[in-house]
Amino acid sequence: MFTELMRPFRKRKKELRESTEADFYLGSSDYVGEWATPRACWIEKKIRVNASSEYLLLEVFPLLVGGQWGSPGVSRLVISPHEKGTTFERIKYPFPVYVYSVSSNLEHMPDVLQPEQLEMVAWGELYKSPEAALKAARRAQQP
Numbered sequence: 001m002f003t004e005l006m007r008p009f010r011k012r013k014k015e016l017r018e019s020t021e022a023d024f025y026l027g028s029s030d031y032v033g034e035w036a037t038p039r040a041c042w043i044e045k046k047i048r049v050n051a052s053s054e055y056l057l058l059e060v061f062p063l064l065v066g067g068q069w070g071s072p073g074v075s076r077l078v079i080s081p082h083e084k085g086t087t088f089e090r091i092k093y094p095f096p097v098y099v100y101s102v103s104s105n106l107e108h109m110p111d112v113l114q115p116e117q118l119e120m121v122a123w124g125e126l127y128k129s130p131e132a133a134l135k136a137a138r139r140a141q142q143p
Helices: 009-018 130-141
Strands: 024-027 039-049 052-064 074-081 095-102 118-127
Touching: 024 095, 024 130, 039 074, 074 118, 118 130
Parallel strands: none
Antiparallel strands: 024 039, 024 118, 039 052, 052 074, 074 095, 095 118
């Protein structure tokens, strides 16, 4: 599955405009508000931070807007597995992840980032469908 998702992103960007099929959906069972909104995610590429290669650069929709994100919003996030020893090679949904924003506004994202270029902004989970992500968010909002 993972290898299939890692096709060159330029080609996938064109496909993105033609299809709403996402690689997976980012949601959160821990947060409300902005992070409770399920986001379609498309893998742009695998990146490295220091020696670890278990990071993915994602294109997300809808954009993150308002507050710390400013205008026109953020469409790219980086994720890494939340649990040690897990990889993106075999995703079992829901798949817990750390979510990072990229501090520098890089037009072309390098394959290797420095830790100071990332800011952890949330914990989340990857889901197979937007409905599953929304259901988890609703559970988090119940008293």
